[in-house]
Amino acid sequence: MERHVSTVEIVTELTRMRDISQNWRAHNAQIGFVPTMGYLHEGHLSLLRQANHENDHCVVSIFVNPTQFSPQEDLDVYPRDLEGDHAKIKETGAEVIFYPTDKVMYPPGYKTYVTVTELSSKLCGITRPTHFRGVTTIVCKLFNIVGPHRAYFGQKDAQQAFIIKKMVTDLDMDVVIRILPIIREEDGLAMSSRNAYLSPTERRAATVLHRALQNGLELFQQGSREPLLLQKALQEFISQEPLARIDYVSIVDPDTFLEPGENCQTLLAAVAVFFGQTRLIDNMTYSCDE
Template sequence: MIVFTEIKDVREHLRAERLAAAKEGRELKVGFVPTMGYLHEGHASLLRSARMDNDLVVLSIFVNPIQFGPHEDFERYPRDSDKDMALAKREGVDIVFLPSVNEMYPQPTKTKVQVAELTDHLCGAARPGHFDGVTTVVSKLLNIVAPDRAYFGQKDAQQVAVVAQMVKDLNMDVEIVPCPIVREEDGLALSSRNVYLSPEERQSALVISRSLRQAEQVAREQEEATAEDIVAELVRTIESEPAAKIDYAEIRRFPSLESIPGSMRVKDVEGKLLIAAAVMIGTTRLIDNVILTTEGVK
């Protein structure tokens, strides 16, 4: 495993690897997993998928300041380089790109990549400017690594949709590969921010996945269930936990993120549906979701 901290070095190395493969008459497939570090089994699952699909696996670790709002947790976002390197080695990563903020943004950036409409809802509404920071840094990383495939966890389903739209609109030559949410045995979705939770708060946080399962059950089993019914079930369950404060609880089409009329029966919606929630547990904001297809709904 090789660790690079400078853009020019990782580019030169990847260029040399591709040239060497071409001289041997083969095409080198590169898989890329962009992260903000503090790696867990959710990230490991992305790396395993990349390892299975590609000849070379590149992992980036960069806590991106421009996707954090002025009162968010950039400074205290969890970091553990030793743990990250150990997990990367365990999963057979070939290259780790570990740039500094100054390396990625040597001067204040005057160019930002913005995806319209998809970023107006859910986390985009709750965190203004967040997705501009995400799409800007992801576009930079994709330009640096130039992978064949890039892997993103479905826990942030909106991010997956936004990045896929950016890649499509800008004709980027990369396949975006969404990967399933990885959960603890009790259902809690893995997140680097889970470390903020006290033991009591962690127990309270289980209401999020429980509420999504129950909302999904209503969607699948109740013939006349409407979008409004799904959201009502989601809200009712979350509000049953005193420590939980809802940021949003919604059902939308996926991946367009278009709204669904409240009176519309779920079974009448074509394609995929996203049931998503963002919930404050104490001072920690957690997101989770389920995606279902109407084919599986009565």
């Protein structure tokens, strides 16, 4: 199904996006969808290439969603580069960029939100209490507009991906959620649009996240299965970096995002750490099968 297109249509109006999607569906074509906030990196592009490979048509949205930012967060300075994103997207085979304005997605008088309870208040939800409500609301709206058969997300945002899958299941949405592996820089740092905020010194310090997760994996492979001991080891490793300020370090069951049971054979190590004003997240799966 892979395509290479010379032009990519930038769609700003909801009705035009729906018309395109409905036309494709009328011809029994499969639609792949990658929702993003733009400033694309190789992690996003890997999702787009996979969507292009697995579907007849591919859509990417670029929308810096205001409802997932709290007032003190980085909405106004979040990096944006539509021209650069457009050039990158052309190389992936995607045919449409859905690029709506805030007023299109949240018109005057907007009052409706989608919340996955309990799961949205853990981990990232503790320090960002309204974040996941904004994520699930916008993803739900985008699914309704684009009408994809498959939607693609990265494992770096593991909690987000889990919550979206739960929303899709609970609301009987007819879309398959595909979660693809984390794409990393050569030194192990997980690719993120927010990496652009880091100073050179902070950028070097941020590699401690992957090194800590790798250290935890080695302990797991050596037989350490106790979640609290693994959590403590990760915290101590990260704390050795003076520029790192830990938000959370957590070990959870990746199938529930709850505290692991005694016989849990797979664990998810998840971390959120500040370097200066920049908050980065990362995670790694520890499995007895590996």
